[in-house]
Amino acid sequence: MVKLAAKCIVAGDSAVGKTALVQMFCNDGAHFQKNYTLTIGVELLMKTVPIPGTNDSVELFLFDSAGKELFSEILDKLWEQPNALCIVYDVTNEQSFSNSAKWLERLRIQTSGIHIPGVLVGNKIDLTDRRVVERKQAQQWAEANGLEYCEISVKEMENFEAPFHIVANSFHRLYKEKVEIFNSLV
């Protein structure tokens, strides 16, 4: 049995639903935040995610980061040595999707060449009439950039746990791979 710990950065444009997603995940879907609150710097939340088929678990330290440009200097410091990435965009907002590239680039600078697990998350899929970013397009971009992909609606409580299960499982897999390498050294 092992309990891993991962620093997971949650980033993306402002008002795409990062805080709502993280809060919903951490309080097990008990509460959907109806009013918008501007996140300043970073809010840190922790949740333990069990790894299916094992007795292992991953403690995710979720760094829910401000989407507003205003706080970007603070973020670079708080993001040091990340273990996993979660980039959120709004499927009804084209710009929030195109800006995912910018967020990814900023996060990659922090990882200094180390591959770390990441997921691109399309939120607000309940707003079907207003949708402008198609699943296929986003999925292709995610794949091309080494990210996994999932779509959610925090408001409808649909699939909101998926992004974190994806990164926790990837992080666990990474640990197992590393232990194999450690075993082969001597």
Add this chain to the structure above:
Amino acid sequence: MKFTDYCLSSEGAGVILATSSDEIHPPENIIDGRSETFWTTTGMFPQEFIISFHKCVTISKLKIQCYLVQRLQIEKSISKDPVDFEQCIEKELLCKDGELQMEDFSFPEIQATYLRVIILSAFDAFVSVHRVIAEGLSQESSNSIF
């Protein structure tokens, strides 16, 4: 008189604290005298462990066998309890793919009852520590406990 490695469970050493623990790769593997077994960190840095000796020992050479460690700090204490640590080493290590890092540190003799090893940063998400060796001249007669 002969050179003794004090960082061995068979010499009375113990790991009294480690910030990570995988049941399969526990911190005791650092002091079992074997390079094949290791302790793993399980995510996020810094990570540390503290080795206790069975008495105050004099060390003249310190070695560490590890993998993917980038910045390392080693402190020692001569107190009866694991407090009042003083830094004796801070070093940026190099790492070759697939090769165990074997770092030697030489210094004028130091005394210690505890060694604290802090891994400040790493070349990857996880590191392994296979052995710590603390060598010193031992006098066969000095078997006193605190």
